[in-house]
Amino acid sequence: MTDLSHSHHQLTAAPEHLNNTGCRIQHLDGKGRGVFASRAIPAQSLIEISPVLLFSASEYEAHGKHTVLDHYTFKWRDGRMALALGLGSLFNHSESPNVSYVLDRTTESIRYTTTRAVKPDEELCIFYGSKLWFDPVDRSPHISPDAKTEDGWGGLSAIQGEVAADEDPLEIIPENDLPFTRIKVTSDHDDEDTEDSVRTVQVWAVDIPDARHITVMLKWLKQSGYDTPTLSHLKRIRKSPTHSTLLLTASPDPPTLPSDPTMPLSDPYEISVPASAALTPISLKLKTALWPTVFAPPRKGEPEQWSRARLRWAQRAMQHVADEARRVGASGELPIVSYVPAPFDALETGYDDDRPSFIAHDIRTSAHHPLRHSAMSVIRKLADSRPRRAIASTSAPPPAALAELSRSAFSPKPPEPLRNGQFYLLTSLTLFTTHEPCLMCSMALLHSRVKEIFYLVPMPRTGGCGGAACVPKLEGVNHRYGIARWKVGGEGVSDEGLQIDDDIDA
Numbered sequence: 200m201t202d203l204s205h206s207h208h209q210l211t212a213a214p215e216h217l218n219n220t221g222c223r224i225q226h227l228d229g230k231g232r233g234v235f236a237s238r239a240i241p242a243q244s245l246i247e248i249s250p251v252l253l254f255s256a257s258e259y260e261a262h263g264k265h266t267v268l269d270h271y272t273f274k275w276r277d278g279r280m281a282l283a284l285g286l287g288s289l290f291n292h293s294e295s296p297n298v299s300y301v302l303d304r305t306t307e308s309i310r311y312t313t314t315r316a317v318k319p320d321e322e323l324c325i326f327y328g329s330k331l332w333f334d335p336v337d338r339s340p341h342i343s344p345d346a347k348t349e350d351g352w353g354g355l356s357a358i359q360g361e362v363a364a365d366e367d368p369l370e371i372i373p374e375n376d377l378p379f380t381r382i383k384v385t386s387d388h389d390d391e392d393t394e395d396s397v398r399t400v401q402v403w404a405v406d407i408p409d410a411r412h413i414t415v416m417l418k419w420l421k422q423s424g425y426d427t428p429t430l431s432h433l434k435r436i437r438k439s440p441t442h443s444t445l446l447l448t449a450s451p452d453p454p455t456l457p458s459d460p461t462m463p464l465s466d467p468y469e470i471s472v473p474a475s476a477a478l479t480p481i482s483l484k485l486k487t488a489l490w491p492t493v494f495a496p497p498r499k500g501e502p503e504q505w506s507r508a509r510l511r512w513a514q515r516a517m518q519h520v521a522d523e524a525r526r527v528g529a530s531g532e533l534p535i536v537s538y539v540p541a542p543f544d545a546l547e548t549g550y551d552d553d554r555p556s557f558i559a560h561d562i563r564t565s566a567h568h569p570l571r572h573s574a575m576s577v578i579r580k581l582a583d584s585r586p587r588r589a590i591a592s593t594s595a596p597p598p599a600a601l602a603e604l605s606r607s608a609f610s611p612k613p614p615e616p617l618r619n620g621q622f623y624l625l626t627s628l629t630l631f632t633t634h635e636p637c638l639m640c641s642m643a644l645l646h647s648r649v650k651e652i653f654y655l656v657p658m659p660r661t662g663g664c665g666g667a668a669c670v671p672k673l674e675g676v677n678h679r680y681g682i683a684r685w686k687v688g689g690e691g692v693s694d695e696g697l698q699i700d701d702d703i704d705a
């Protein structure tokens with residue numbers, strides 16, 4: 200393979216580029232030349248159209264392959280090899296690209312479009328595929344440097360996850376043609392609540408005549424162990440003009456209240472409250488008449504529609520986790536990987552991030568720690584990165600505060616905008632994972648408010664997303680995420696090398 204680094208070192212200045220879409224060429228250590236944004240570029244901007252030079256397969260095999268061209272060419276759809284002219288050949292590779300490209304056969308060109316908003320001076324990168332012939336300088340630390348694969352047939356030969364020119368990126372894919380099956384996550388009982396019947400359960404409550412004692416009682420409830428998640432679909436307190444009522448516990452036995460003569464309380468008594476959260480505004484009204492209830496509408500009544508472009512995004516992510524899992528599996532770990540890419544609709548969801556994707560693999564073997572599962576680790580990476588970035592972008596914190604943050608697994612006090620609100624951990628994000636997450640990880644995903652998860656290998660004995668149980672389907676949970684099982688072989692994603700014992704918690 201020809202070494203590009205030699206020629207890079209001889210260059211002193213990058214040529215000017217007259218394209219007016221905000222691109223410039225710049226050298227950078229370890230990568231040679233690259234394309235950079237000379238100004239802010241909005242998402243979905245067409246930034247370059249590169250004509251291609253085509254070589255027949257035999258011509259390429261005999262000559263091109265043995266030259267520096269091998270770093271630049273890729274398979275055209277009819278089997279010929281293509282070299283992008285213009286800026287096209289200068290886009291470097293990134294695991295979290297900000298540019299996607301489409302082959303246009305009719306004009307023999309490639310169109311490059313930003314996938315998210317790009318800041319001035321950011322490098323513009325594409326995704327070459329998962330089989331690289333070089334070590335990317337910005338490779339995530341989880342990937343073993345030994346894992347590079349010589350594909351031997353043209354550098355960019357693996358064009359994965361991109362919409363071809365003869366495909367319409369906005370085309371909606373019929374449900375039956377999708378390479379995954381969506382699992383219904385509404386509780387079997389969710390539909391049962393009608394105008395005539397709201398399912399209820401009996402719980403213990405107590406009246407607190409003096410509102411000043413509410414805080415004391417809430418604190419006592421936490422310490423007493425009665426404060427279990429069973430009632431998390433209900434508000435704890437109901438206020439009336441004369442008193443407040445506090446829900447205590449759903450246990451059959453009456454709870455023992457604190458005996459404090461200065462704090463008058465009623466005796467505990469049983470009341471009927473809704474058995475699950477309200478899914479519709481109507482059911483919220485009905486249920487809240489009984490007791491104030493949490494409103495947790497299903498994400499959408501109808502299954503979300505999938506466009507061709509979104510499917511390509513998902514296919515690329517799924518292929519990525521499967522490939523990474525095979526690599527880590529070869530190094531002696533369990534072949535389990537979880538990945539949270541930048542969302543497909545990054546701009547709409549306001550996901551503006553310097554490091555938009557997160558990936559982690561299972562390290563219970565090397566770490567000798569049974570809880571180092573990939574999904575937990577990826578949630579933790581994401582959680583850890585947010586407080587750090589928020590602090591860095593506000594005032595400089597005292598070093599002790601930074602040390603405290605890096606010590607904590609889940610930062611106990613995230614800065615204000617990242618709190619349990621609109622942008623709570625994984626809100627609006629999708630997790631792709633090789634194996635159906637175990638019960639622990641499925642619950643952690645629920646707490647993180649992930650939008651949806653995709654997995655390839657079902658775990659019928661241990662899985663928490665349809666196998667042993669289906670956590671987001673449980674009654675009373677205050678968030679439901681979508682679950683989709685990727686079909687083995689669907690869009691070329693194979694489960695080869697991903698088999699693990701079926702009693703392992705993934």
Ligand SMILES: C[S@@+](CC[C@H](N)C(=O)[O-])C[C@H]1O[C@@H](n2cnc3c(N)ncnc32)[C@H](O)[C@@H]1O
Nearest residue numbers: 229230231232270271288289290291292335336
């Ligand atoms: C299509 S060329 C890209 C332009 C190239 N940097 C140049 O100066 O001509 C592909 C080559 O760029 C380099 N490259 C691309 N992405 C890289 C990355 N993330 N890290 C290191 N080198 C990279 C590798 O040498 C690769 O063979």
